[in-house]
Amino acid sequence: MKYTLLFLDTETTGNGPEDRLIQLAYRSTDGVDVNELYSSSQKISFGAMAVHHITEKMLKGKPSFVGSPAFVDLEKRFQKNHVFVAHNATFDVDMIEREGLKVGPVIDTLKIARHLDPQEKIDSYALQYLRYSLGIEIEANAHDAWGDILVLEQLFYRLLKKIMEEKNISQDEAIEYMIKTSSQPFLYRSIKFGKYSGKKLEEIAQEDPGYLRWLLSEKEKEDPQDENWLYTLRHYLHL
Numbered sequence: 154m155k156y157t158l159l160f161l162d163t164e165t166t167g168n169g170p171e172d173r174l175i176q177l178a179y180r181s182t183d184g185v186d187v188n189e190l191y192s193s194s195q196k197i198s199f200g201a202m203a204v205h206h207i208t209e210k211m212l213k214g215k216p217s218f219v220g221s222p223a224f225v226d227l228e229k230r231f232q233k234n235h236v237f238v239a240h241n242a243t244f245d246v247d248m249i250e251r252e253g254l255k256v257g258p259v260i261d262t263l264k265i266a267r268h269l270d271p272q273e274k275i276d277s278y279a280l281q282y283l284r285y286s287l288g289i290e291i292e293a294n295a296h297d298a299w300g301d302i303l304v305l306e307q308l309f310y311r312l313l314k315k316i317m318e319e320k321n322i323s324q325d326e327a328i329e330y331m332i333k334t335s336s337q338p339f340l341y342r343s344i345k346f347g348k349y350s351g352k353k354l355e356e357i358a359q360e361d362p363g364y365l366r367w368l369l370s371e372k373e374k375e376d377p378q379d380e381n382w383l384y385t386l387r388h389y390l391h392l
Contacts, residue, residue, distance in 0.1 A: 156328050157235040158182045158260075159227075160309065162301040163248045164205040167198035170376070174218055174248045175207055178298035180306060181235070185226070188299040191218040205296045218252050231257045236332065238262065240280045240305055247377075260328070261335040262305060265312045268334050269319075273342050283308055338384035358389040365390055 164176035173195045178188040190207065192215045202208060218224055227249070231237075234257040239245040242261035249256055266278045275286065281295045281304070289307045293300035316327040343353050349364065358365055369386040372379060386392075 154182065154328070155325050156182075157230070157233070158238050158309075158328075159230060159235050160238045160302045160306045161245060161249075162239060162298040162305060163245050164207055164296070164298045165201065165248055166193055166195045167201045168244075169198075171195060172198075172201075172248075174252060175212060176205070176298045177218065177223055178302050179223075179227075180302055181230070187223045187226070189221070189223055190215050191221065192216065205298075224252065224254070228254055231255055234258055236260055236328065238305065238309055240301070240308070242335065258332045259335050260309070260331045262308050262312060264335050264337075264339050265316075265331055266308075267339050269312065269315060271342070280304055280308070287311060338380045340388060341381065341385040354385065354389050362390060 159179050159181050161177070161179040163174050163178075165174055166172040173193045174191060175193050175197065176188075176190050180186050190212055192212045197207065197209060197212075231254060236258045237246065237249075237256050238260045240261070241263045242259050246256045246259060262280075263278055266275070266283060270278075276282070280301060283289075284291075284293075284304045284307075287308070289304060289311070291303050291307055293303040295301070313324065313327050313331070316322070316330060317324060320327070320330070322330070341354060344350060344357065347368075349357050349361075354365070365386055369383070369390065369392075372382045372386065
């Protein structure tokens, strides 16, 4: 393999624009494992605590991420174009870049899983759902950064193998394909909310395009915007 991969996950103070990283875990294919907690000036929301169970008390006395050994290591890796692998990578990339780092090439296993299921046979593409639906047997705590990267690593290699077999290409070619696919928005085929929940978007576009135009206007107001929904709605509206 000519690529060095970084399986990475973060836990944060929350999901808002001001929230910051408080746990970072990554495993690299050149043999480095990191799992650390970091202090933050941003208070942890109770909603975030309920997910990852990290409290303010646990961060007392911890260093900040900026300037830490992991920060310096990642800075060097991104300069060398080591490949950032994450599930729903947009979130983790954003959190890492808020700290002053510039991420290089990215593989998003969420996008890849969706891409490999064009008929949307899978009910959910959440990391833990895929873990159990694909029978990934591993001891790992959900919503803990280290536990999540252990699952992420196994999921990645499942997806990599499938691409190699389906396209009859080498491992490096499959990784390049995953990087390219991850850089593009994906196309939703159906909708799972609202009055048309469960219906194909192609059918809605024919029967009630006004609804899709309304939904597009709502999605355009969101901050941050969901590039995948914007791409999907413009596709079906031929915009």
